Amino acid sequence: MNEKEELKESEIEPIKEETAGLASAEAGESPAPVPPTGGRELGGEQKGPRFVSAVWAWLRAVVPGLALCVAIAVPSWFLGKLVPVIGSAVFAIVIGMVIAFFRRPQWLERGIKFSSKKILQASIVFLGFNMNFYTVVQVGKDSLLIILSTIATALIVSFVLSKLMKIPSAVGTLVGVGSSVCGGSAIAATAPVIRAKDGDVATAISVIFLFNVIAAFTFPALGTALGLSDTGFGMWAGTAVNDTSSVVAAGNSWASMHGSDVALNYATIVKLTRTLAIIPITLVLAIFVGVRAKRTANGGEASGAGFSFVKIFPWFVLFFLAAAIVNTWAFPAMGVPSGVSSFLSEAGKFMIAVAMAAIGLNTNVIKLVKSGGKPILLGFVCWVCIAGVSLGVQSALGIL
Numbered sequence: 001m002n003e004k005e006e007l008k009e010s011e012i013e014p015i016k017e018e019t020a021g022l023a024s025a026e027a028g029e030s031p032a033p034v035p036p037t038g039g040r041e042l043g044g045e046q047k048g049p050r051f052v053s054a055v056w057a058w059l060r061a062v063v064p065g066l067a068l069c070v071a072i073a074v075p076s077w078f079l080g081k082l083v084p085v086i087g088s089a090v091f092a093i094v095i096g097m098v099i100a101f102f103r104r105p106q107w108l109e110r111g112i113k114f115s116s117k118k119i120l121q122a123s124i125v126f127l128g129f130n131m132n133f134y135t136v137v138q139v140g141k142d143s144l145l146i147i148l149s150t151i152a153t154a155l156i157v158s159f160v161l162s163k164l165m166k167i168p169s170a171v172g173t174l175v176g177v178g179s180s181v182c183g184g185s186a187i188a189a190t191a192p193v194i195r196a197k198d199g200d201v202a203t204a205i206s207v208i209f210l211f212n213v214i215a216a217f218t219f220p221a222l223g224t225a226l227g228l229s230d231t232g233f234g235m236w237a238g239t240a241v242n243d244t245s246s247v248v249a250a251g252n253s254w255a256s257m258h259g260s261d262v263a264l265n266y267a268t269i270v271k272l273t274r275t276l277a278i279i280p281i282t283l284v285l286a287i288f289v290g291v292r293a294k295r296t297a298n299g300g301e302a303s304g305a306g307f308s309f310v311k312i313f314p315w316f317v318l319f320f321l322a323a324a325i326v327n328t329w330a331f332p333a334m335g336v337p338s339g340v341s342s343f344l345s346e347a348g349k350f351m352i353a354v355a356m357a358a359i360g361l362n363t364n365v366i367k368l369v370k371s372g373g374k375p376i377l378l379g380f381v382c383w384v385c386i387a388g389v390s391l392g393v394q395s396a397l398g399i400l
Contacts, residue, residue: 065111065358069119072096072357077350080256087253088353093216096360104361112358120245120355121316126348127268128323130261130341136324139266140273143235146393147274150239150386151281154180157385158378165374170196173285174204175375179382182275183208183243189278193286207379212246213363215383216356219250220257226391230258232400234266239274240387245359247271252352261345272317 072095073088080088128136155176162172173194178187184205191201219241223233233254241247251267327341394400 061107062111062114065108065113066115066119066354067111068108069096069112069115069354069357069361072099072360073350073353076353076357080353084256084259087220087249087256088349089249089252089356090216092353092356093213093249093360093363096357097213097363098360100361100363112361114358115354116245116358116362117355119351119358120248121319123348123351123355124244124248124268124272125316125319125323126344126351127265128320129327129348130345131265131269131324131327133321133324133328135265136269136321139269142399143238143270143273145397146235146239146390147270147277149389149393151180151274151277153385153389154382157382161378161381165378167374167378168200170194170200171203171375172378174200175207175379176382177281178204178208179211179242179379179386181277181281182271183212183246185244185275186278186281189282190285193282194289203375207375208242209363210376211379211383212241212243213359215241216246216249216253220253223254224257228400230254230260230262231266232394234263235270235394235399236387236390237263237267238270239390240383241267241271242383244271244275245355248352249356252349268320272320275317 073092076088076091076095079091080086083091158172158176158179161167162169162175174187174190174196177190178184180186187201187204187208190196196204215237219237220233223236228236234251237247237250237254241250247267248264248271251264254267255261255264330336331341391400
């Protein structure tokens with residue numbers, strides 16, 4: 001497998017890309033090199049050829065890796081139909097993880113990184129075409145108390161345990177934020193605000209990524225053993241699983257097992273609602289760090305250095321809402337057959353398999369486990385506490 005700076009290129013940089021543009025987590029794209037046009041620059045005469053060259057260069061960089069992910073997703077899709085108790089997403093992750101043990105050429109990397117987040121975000125938008133906007137708003141409102149409870153739990157547990165286990169405060173903060181909000185994207189958004197070192201970011205992302213993979217495999221089985229309803233499981237997965245990719249994968253596996261998309265839809269909506277918490281949490285941390293810097297240094301650093309609302313905002317959430325609006329009002333007004341919504345939703349599910357294949361390809365469990373015992377224990381305790389609080393609040397509210 002490609003060993004070159006795996007945590008930086010396959011884990012950290014791809015997730016940092018999520019906060020730029022559409023809040024990507026694993027896309028990890030660098031600007032495509034623009035081949036020389038071969039002509040003189042005469043005002044705007046070369047803009048057209050340069051644009052075409054840039055697009056062609058981008059396609060050459062992305063298509064090979066994307067094609068590999070699609071090649072994995074196709075058999076995974078059919079295997080998921082044959083064995084719905086497992087589902088296409090899990091098959092795609094497993095196949096990707098197996099292939100990841102073998103060395104692969106560097107020119108596949110950009111397409112794999114693109115698939116792991118951009119395609120995942122597109123899949124979520126496509127799922128919105130099969131949802132009712134009123135339902136999206138209602139589910140988001142109903143899940144708010146559970147989301148606030150789990151976020152508070154993770155932040156408090158990570159703060160206390162990092163002190164007790166003498167884990168660096170930056171690592172503890174990043175693990176807590178990643179566990180409570182939305183995994184890698186929250187870590188990438190928070191790291192520059194708290195002046196975290198690259199090593200701290202690598203450790204936190206490794207921990208979160210490890211439990212993301214475990215959640216995709218175990219949550220559907222655990223939910224079935226607990227006797228959760230479709231709504232209960234969707235709410236549980238949406239609030240207790242760290243990263244968007246694993247939430248969608250777990251929801252998709254549950255849908256395959258139980259023959260209903262209710263849990264997948266609920267999990268997606270709840271997760272997107274939870275993702276918005278990046279904004280207030282990062283703002284508070286920016287203010288806190290800025291004030292502390294001014295107290296400990298002459299002049300200090302500007303509050304919120306490295307902070308950008310545009311970069312941290314998960315813009316794809318708005319596209320998801322737009323898709324739900326189109327499905328609720330525009331499609332009926334135009335007389336679009338209901339089969340169109342179903343087709344777009346199925347296309348979204350296939351994109352999930354493509355994204356999961358990419359995540360599997362970027363997974364090296366051995367290196368993740370070697371990242372450190374204490375941070376892994378911290379991540380595990382946060383995860384268990386979040387899952388328990390989510391179930392407890394749901395039980396109190398009568399959702400389960």
